[in-house]
Amino acid sequence: MGTYTFRLPDIGEGIAEAEIVAWHVAVGDTVEEDGRLADMMTDKATVEMESPVSGKVVSVAGEVGDVIAIGSTLVVIETEGDAAAEAPATRAEEVVERIENETPQAVNEERAGEAAPEPAAPPPAEPVSSPAPKPAPAVAPAPAKVLASPAVRARAADLGIDLGQVAPSEEGRVRHADLDAFLSYNSSGGYRPAGGKRADEQVKVIGLRRRIAENMAAAKRNIPHFTYVEEIDVTALEDMRAQLNAGRGDKPKLTMLPLLIAAITKTLPAFPMLNARYDDEAGVVTRHGDVHLGMATQTPGGLMVPVIRDAQDRNIWQLAREIVRLAEAARSGTAKSEELSGSTLTVTSLGPLGGVATTPVINRPEVAIIGPNRIVERPMFVTDGMGGERIEKRKLMNLSISCDHRVVDGWDAASFVQALRKLIETPVLLLAD
Known part of the structure; x- marks a missing residue:
């Protein structure tokens, strides 16, 4: 030995x-x-x-x-x-x-947390005879076997979750993160495990979840945040988006995000203090010429930020294609490490969940983060071109921006958002060049 x-x-x-x-x-x-x-x-x-x-x-x-x-x-x-x-x-x-x-x-x-696979037992040297089994009663066909580790099966049983209802990972195996996603997506619907009461559960903060916790705590501890929110009329932008989608052919479907990113990249040259990273230990702010835009993405393991490189050089269709590619890579775990680092500014959006306003946390060491909120329809006074006003139904969206007050002044943030607002409310300018 x-x-x-x-x-x-x-x-x-x-x-x-x-x-x-x-x-x-x-x-x-x-x-x-x-x-x-x-x-x-x-x-x-x-x-x-x-x-x-x-x-x-x-x-x-x-x-x-x-x-x-x-x-x-x-x-x-x-x-x-x-x-x-x-x-x-x-x-x-x-x-x-x-x-x-x-x-x-x-x-x-x-x-994380899965039990170790049990070693395979060696086959017996000789066949072992056994008495003939008793006839089994007729039963319904068994459902298809769900692949999962013993630890996942035990946890699902404790929670009263039928593994057949849980969407597995791409390789077809249900993991702890899939159970977490199932619980998250069903909690608002009043999900309760068998027995009518959900037991307490202690979940150790490890891996990606720990990294997120550490990064968020460091950002809030070290960065004096301030948030500015402005209401923007996106009626014309939404109309243009619908027209572009109607004739897109084999191009990817446009959401609001690529249009917003295009507007951001066109606005940033006049506000270089926002497309920056702050090394607070060295006392140096690096204002970047290129826009490497981080895109906060929810994944089964937690929040990740894939990066659209050189976003300023991409048109709206290229941005739409890259958004889809990076989001799928992050969620499936196939994104490369270089696609998850080096962002100079981040956009975070809750998509259809929206919200009236958000106060997003800065992705340190960046100095700003932008958060579009839910689009709502409301009556609004608009000019009729003849000096009068009329009431129209318009599509409105609040846009939030959080900034590092050590290097960005409130005036800078407000001026940037107002310039961005002008571009969004006149969307033809996005296609001007």
């Missing part, structure tokens, strides 16, 4: 530590060579650690949610015969190569 110590390898790019977001083994389990050990999350991505040897797990580093340093012991495995005491250098190189090609940090978030 020998023991093999698997240490968390150096995954490069200045990473000093990683968080355990899921264990696939427990003490006493048998693991095969190249079998899954754990999912580890860094600031860059979530990567799956695999065992270099076969054997029995005799110790693990900690619990889900614990953060361990690079080079520290992750798992100790008891092996048959003599085995190397430490993971070879080539194993670390393989992990580095894999993480560079991995999907972003939300990819494996859905697996």
Whole structure:
């Protein structure tokens, strides 16, 4: 017998530590060579650690949610015969190569908290005879089997959720995040588990959810926010959008978002203080020439911000196509790490959920975030071109902007929104060039 110590390898790019977001083994389990050990999350991505040897797990580093340093012991495995005491250098190189090609940090978030797969039992050496079974009563055909881990099945049973009603992930396997989404989408409808009462549940804040919590707390703690809200008449913009969609052919369907982004990119050159990032430790504000626009996107694992690169160089159809592509990549966990970083300004929209007004939290280290709200129809006084006024039904939308008051003045934010309002209310200008 020998023991093999698997240490968390150096995954490069200045990473000093990683968080355990899921264990696939427990003490006493048998693991095969190249079998899954754990999912580890860094600031860059979530990567799956695999065992270099076969054997029995005799110790693990900690619990889900614990953060361990690079080079520290992750798992100790008891092996048959003599085995190397430490993971070879080539194993670390393989992990580095894999993480560079991995999907972003939300990819494996859905697996957080899943129980380790049970090792397959060896088949018996000889067939075992058994008495003939009694005839079973006729039953209705069984429903199609739902793929899910034991931990997910146990949680669903505790909550009284029929797994057949839960939409699975793309690979067809129901995960914890799918249960979270089911509960979220059904809570407003009065969802209650079997028995009529929902039990208390403790959910550990780990992985992407922890990153979101830390980022939001840091933003509110370090940035003195102020929010400005203005009402904008989008009647003409909505009319133009309907006309463009009617003749779009094979182009993607236009929503309000690409039109709003086009208006933002045309307005920003006169307000460079808003398309900026503030390094408060160095005391330096970088005003960016290009607009790398962050797009806050809700995913099963939590809020992510994919980035539309060089948004100022794209027309409304290209923006619409990129919005769809990035949103799908973020939700499916296939977005690349470079598509989730480097934004210079962020737009956050609740879509059809809307809201009268919002006070969005700035995506640090940016200095501003823009939030369109729900479009409503209301009567409004409009001029008739002859000096008189009449009442018309108009489509109105409140637009919110939150800014970092350390580097953006209220006058700047209000002036920007008024310039943006003028462009939105005269939408033909969006297509002028």
